[in-house]
Amino acid sequence: xxxxxxxxxxxxxxxxxxxxxxxxxxxxxxxxxxxxxxxxxxxxxxxxxxxxxxxxxxxxxxxxxxxxxxxxxxxxxxxxxxxxxxxxxxxxxxxxxxxxxxxxxxxxxxxxxxxxxxxxxxxxxxxxxxxxxxxxxxxxxxxxxxxxxxxxxxxxxxxxxxxxxxxxxxxxxxxxxxxxxxxxxxxxxxxxxxxxxxxxxxxxxxxxxxxxxxxxxxxxxxxxxxxxxxxxxxxxxxxxxxxxxxxxxxxxxxxxxxxxxxxxxxxxxxx
Amino acid sequence: xxxxxxxxxxxxxxxxxxxxxxxxxxxxxxxxxxxxxxxxxxxxxxxxxxxxxxxxxxxxxxxxxxxxxxxxxxxxxxxxxxxxxxxxxxxxxxxxxxxxxxxxxxxxxxxxxxxxxxxxxxxxxxxxxxxxxxxxxxxxxxxxxxxxxxxxxxxxxxxxxxxxxxxxxxxxxxxxxxxxx
Numbered sequence: 199x200x201x202x203x204x205x206x207x208x209x210x211x212x213x214x215x216x217x218x219x220x221x222x223x224x225x226x227x228x229x230x231x232x233x234x235x236x237x238x239x240x241x242x243x244x245x246x247x248x249x250x251x252x253x254x255x256x257x258x259x260x261x262x263x264x265x266x267x268x269x270x271x272x273x274x275x276x277x278x279x280x281x282x283x284x285x286x287x288x289x290x291x292x293x294x295x296x297x298x299x300x301x302x303x304x305x306x307x308x309x310x311x312x313x314x315x316x317x318x319x320x321x322x323x324x325x326x327x328x329x330x331x332x333x334x335x336x337x338x339x340x341x342x343x344x345x346x347x348x349x350x351x352x353x354x355x356x357x358x359x360x361x362x363x364x365x366x367x368x369x370x371x372x373x374x375x376x377x378x379x380x381x382x383x384x385x386x387x388x389x390x391x392x393x394x395x396x397x398x399x400x401x402x403x404x405x406x407x408x409x410x411x412x413x414x415x416x417x418x419x420x421x422x423x424x425x426x427x428x429x430x431x432x433x434x435x436x437x438x439x440x441x442x443x444x445x446x447x448x449x450x451x452x453x454x455x456x457x458x459x460x461x462x463x464x465x466x467x468x469x
Numbered sequence: 470x471x472x473x474x475x476x477x478x479x480x481x482x483x484x485x486x487x488x489x490x491x492x493x494x495x496x497x498x499x500x501x502x503x504x505x506x507x508x509x510x511x512x513x514x515x516x517x518x519x520x521x522x523x524x525x526x527x528x529x530x531x532x533x534x535x536x537x538x539x540x541x542x543x544x545x546x547x548x549x550x551x552x553x554x555x556x557x558x559x560x561x562x563x564x565x566x567x568x569x570x571x572x573x574x575x576x577x578x579x580x581x582x583x584x585x586x587x588x589x590x591x592x593x594x595x596x597x598x599x600x601x602x603x604x605x606x607x608x609x610x611x612x613x614x615x616x617x618x619x620x621x622x623x624x625x626x627x628x629x630x631x632x633x634x635x636x637x638x639x640x641x642x643x644x645x646x647x648x649x650x
Contacts, residue, residue: 210518211552214526214548215545215548218529218544218545218548221540221541221544222539223541225540226540229540230534230539230540233533233534233540234534234537236534237481237534237535238535238537241481241485244485244489245485245488245489248486248490249493252489252491252493253493255494256493320489320492320493320535320536321492321496321536322488322492322537322538329536329538331488331489331536331537359537365537366536366537366538456496456497457496457497
């Protein structure tokens with residue numbers, strides 16, 4: 199019976215599945231690069247047009263959906279505006295203090311990078327914050343491993359693959375993303391990795407170090423092309439790892455990557 | 470024009486739509502409506518498993534390359550879908566009733582969800598993280614999950630008719646001209 203089933207159907211399923219699994223496990227870079235370069239070069243103009251249309255459809259849709267909530271939002275914003283104007287005066291002084299502190303702990307000011315602006319023209323994965331596809335590639339000086347930032351100072355991910363006119367970003371929330379990071383207040387060091395689009399984890403922090411809720415975690419600049427001082431997230435919950443050897447913390451990411459349209463690729467630092 | 474080129478271009482175009490249009494439009498949803506998976510399933514329902522294997526692999530290569538993802542993963546997903554839905558070819562679909570198609574749309578969405586979970590389970594290192602992933606996934610936005618399920622199921626009907634209409638069109642090129650028989 200098994201032999202009959204094998205002849206009928208199983209062989210037709212198992213052999214191609216094994217072949218695809220072998221390619222997925224082996225992950226041959228030359229093959230991926232060839233397909234990505236050719237396909238993305240062919241599709242580049244269409245991708246731009248489609249993504250442009252998608253952003254306009256989405257903004258139109260969200261406008262109609264949110265029209266009921268706009269009045270409440272307006273009133274809330276009025277009160278917030280008054281409060282923020284009051285705080286603005288205080289912040290001006292704090293900004294000067296912040297610059298001095300950043301200088302003290304050796305972090306780069308966040309506007310001293312050479313940035314290439316880019317638009318997100320596609321996405322990979324499903325609701326996972328997985329990968330972003332940018333409309334800049336080798337032709338714009340983008341290389342594999344470069345950091346990608348949002349709002350000029352928030353770390354969004356790093357370039358994973360590059361084609362002539364487009365590139366793929368491994369988002370910080372992707373499980374494949376691992377970045378060395380440091381907490382600004384206590385200088386606790388560890389790694390930040392993605393939790394399949396659901397959040398970020400600041401992991402592998404020594405038990406002797408201190409992690410405090412509300413503190414900012416920034417890139418440490420160790421290893422790779424990611425400069426130090428890029429904001430990764432804010433600590434919202436601290437806990438011990440399962441083996442009790444390290445501490446870990448859940449981070450709140452300051453921006454919504456699934457809504458982000460424009461990002462910047464850090465191609466270097468200004469001299 | 471050769472049918473193989475037309476079919477290849479069709480699945481490539483659908484992959485492009487999935488990456489650049491659908492993924493952006495529905496990026497905030499828990500499960501993005503699986504347009505390409507729906508078209509592969511539709512093709513399988515119409516033609517059967519054996520001929521759809523090639524197109525499942527091709528569609529997977531196209532979307533993995535366009536999305537800069539790991540090559541082969543989507544091909545596995547589409548092959549599995551083709552193998553499962555291939556059993557229904559010719560057995561269930563004597564007529565393409567909208568309720569039957571709605572059922573297949575629902576089944577396609579469930580398949581996409583399960584495959585997504587499967588990938589997550591492989592990635593997450595321990596049991597507690599896996600449990601917390603499921604808890605967060607389902608408590609995050611039930612309304613969004615319901616919307617995703619509804620749009621995907623209803624959208625499947627449209628995708629099915631477009632795929633079948635296209636396949637009927639391609640059949641014209643399959644026929645040998647009268648003078649050459």
